[in-house]
């Protein structure tokens with residue numbers, strides 16, 4: 547009984563859904579605010595993200611006649627579920643609640659699902675813009691997923707361990723990994739931009755070219771679920787980065803401060819860049835980012 | 851309590867879609883100007899969306915022509931409830947100088963239920979912000 551309650555609290559409140567959503571929503575607002583300030587605007591108030599959510603949940607959800615209804619409803623749920631699971635496994639501060647010995651691999655898999663959910667969403671919604679969006683998402687995914695996994699595994703190979711808690715505790719003793727593997731860190735950070743759908747690699751969701759991308763036909767509750775997943779991404783992905791490369795943290799406050807640093811870095815990169823065409827983005831990943839990740843990956847194998 | 855939260859959220863997060871009909875393009879430029887840093891409607895939570903599925907408020911500019919009539923109705927039907935319409939510019943309000951034209955298919959409010967009128971040829975971006983503000987005050 548106690549275990550079930552613990553599990554529910556872990557999944558739904560701390561560090562699962564509620565906590566991650568609150569922090570992620572604030573981080574997302576921060577991104578919008580920084581963007582507004584750098585463009586000499588005022589920007590939205592801090593509760594903007596949550597108001598958007600409540601409004602979307604209170605609207606009518608239309609499931610178009612030309613879509614495949616079941617898959618259209620399931621796509622946001624896939625995305626959301628995987629992100630909640632990752633959030634529950636992520637060590638906030640030094641200890642993780644549901645961490646186990648191979649959680650690095652599981653996290654890598656689960657973090658690929660939001661991208662897949664986007665591809666499903668675009669294809670089943672029965673809109674040509676959606677199909678274009680998902681084909682773009684699929685091609686950029688081929689580009690970034692490989693260097694992303696390689697640079698994450700670099701750390702795992704260095705320690706001969708696949709446990710995130712182990713990686714964090716090692717870094718707390720002997721310094722963060724971004725000192726030892728700067729190239730892998732850089733590659734990892736670059737891969738986060740398309741993962742979160744940010745410029746210069748936001749071609750899949752380019753609202754000036756293909757309307758809403760995969761989300762064109764989504765409305766109301768279903769769009770709201772995708773918005774929730776987006777908010778969770780703004781916490782989960784920086785948190786994963788901090789745990790892997792920036793030394794984790796001994797307590798939650800320090801941890802959130804480090805996440806904030808990653809968020810600000812990604813936001814500024816997003817704001818100062820225009821959008822790459824899909825082939826340019828793809829080429830960038832294969833020409834520059836993959837070699838960077840490979841160099842450090844090989845280094846971790848032969849000279850840890 | 852929940853109702854109050856819901857109406858607050860609706861007032862704080864109006865997503866707009868700009869529907870250009872058969873105008874002279876003057877109004878369209880003013881709508882876009884309202885989204886630029888100088889006027890910054892994002893501070894009221896306004897986001898411009900390209901698809902009617904995401905929109906709460908449709909901003910219609912220009913006269914309703916025979917060409918656009920069916921498409922306009924279809925865009926209106928695609929928008930999920932609750933939805934609102936802003937008639938932006940004299941053309942959308944009553945047809946203005948194009949009233950006598952052969953392509954004129956009736957003023958906007960005979961075609962769709964209009965919630966707020968913003969007159970002017972073209973209205974300034976401030977007028978759009980004022981109109982949105984008055985509309986949002988009425989939302990439940």
Ligand code: SF4
Pocket residue numbers: 872873874875876877878911912913938939940941942946970971972973
């Ligand atoms: S109201 Fe004036 S500016 Fe606007 S579309 Fe009509 S003629 Fe052009």
